[in-house]
Amino acid sequence: MKLIDNLLSLFYPRLCASCGDALQQNEQCICLNCMLHLPETQFHKEHFNPLRQLFDGRVTVKEVTALMSYKKTNKVQKILHHLKYCGQKEIGKVLGEYFGGQLITEERYRSIQYVLPIPLHPKKERLRGYNQSEWIAKGLSAGMGVPYLTDVLVRTQHTDTQTRKSRFARWQNVKEVFEVQNPDKVAYTHVLVCDDVLTTGATTEAAVQKLLEVEGVKVSVVTLAATTL
Numbered sequence: 001m002k003l004i005d006n007l008l009s010l011f012y013p014r015l016c017a018s019c020g021d022a023l024q025q026n027e028q029c030i031c032l033n034c035m036l037h038l039p040e041t042q043f044h045k046e047h048f049n050p051l052r053q054l055f056d057g058r059v060t061v062k063e064v065t066a067l068m069s070y071k072k073t074n075k076v077q078k079i080l081h082h083l084k085y086c087g088q089k090e091i092g093k094v095l096g097e098y099f100g101g102q103l104i105t106e107e108r109y110r111s112i113q114y115v116l117p118i119p120l121h122p123k124k125e126r127l128r129g130y131n132q133s134e135w136i137a138k139g140l141s142a143g144m145g146v147p148y149l150t151d152v153l154v155r156t157q158h159t160d161t162q163t164r165k166s167r168f169a170r171w172q173n174v175k176e177v178f179e180v181q182n183p184d185k186v187a188y189t190h191v192l193v194c195d196d197v198l199t200t201g202a203t204t205e206a207a208v209q210k211l212l213e214v215e216g217v218k219v220s221v222v223t224l225a226a227t228t229l
């Protein structure tokens with residue numbers, strides 16, 4: 001098998017999702033050099049970090065952080081593009097596991113019991129073949145040593161009649177894109193909601209708001225990248 005792998009990589013070298021150089025055999029998705037130079041925010045080290053302002057006065061999040069700072073010009077955009085549109089779901093797992101390992105060094109993240117990926121619209125997931133957030137959840141779960149659940153935070157199933165609603169009605173619907181199933185599973189626990197990128201925080205806010213309807217639950221949020229920095 002190894003010989004075949006080696007031969008294959010001669011013709012189809014695996015490339016770094018960040019710089020495009022050929023990967024060494026022991027490197028996964030992103031080369032060591034790029035891993036060493038990721039624009040990490042280190043926000044998990046402070047409770048009162050700049051991302052907190054996104055949610056202040058909107059919804060209560062226990063902790064919030066992002067692994068990297070996203071700027072249009074930097075390589076984070078490339079990495080996320082490969083994760084979402086080039087079928088490289090393993091990037092989510094690799095970076096999720098790397099980040100998870102950092103998070104558990106902080107006391108405030110050690111009480112987390114479950115990781116919950118933000119669900120993708122079913123139509124989008126069918127087209128893409130996977131939900132990138134679920135792969136990030138897999139990685140975080142491995143790095144933190146806690147399970148991830150995909151049957152708690154789910155997308156509302158829209159019927160055809162709903163798609164014919166007025167624009168105003170659809171705008172109101174944005175708030176109702178998520179629902180919670182099996183609330184008993186997460187009642188009185190600390191859950192970690194994860195996604196690929198945090199922009200305005202609107203999607204995350206809607207998801208957190210739904211989750212907070214569960215009795216005694218605490219919700220924290222992490223993403224691979226944040227734009228508002």
Ligand SMILES: [Zn+2]
Pocket residue numbers: 016017018019020021030031032033034035
């Ligand atoms: Zn690289």
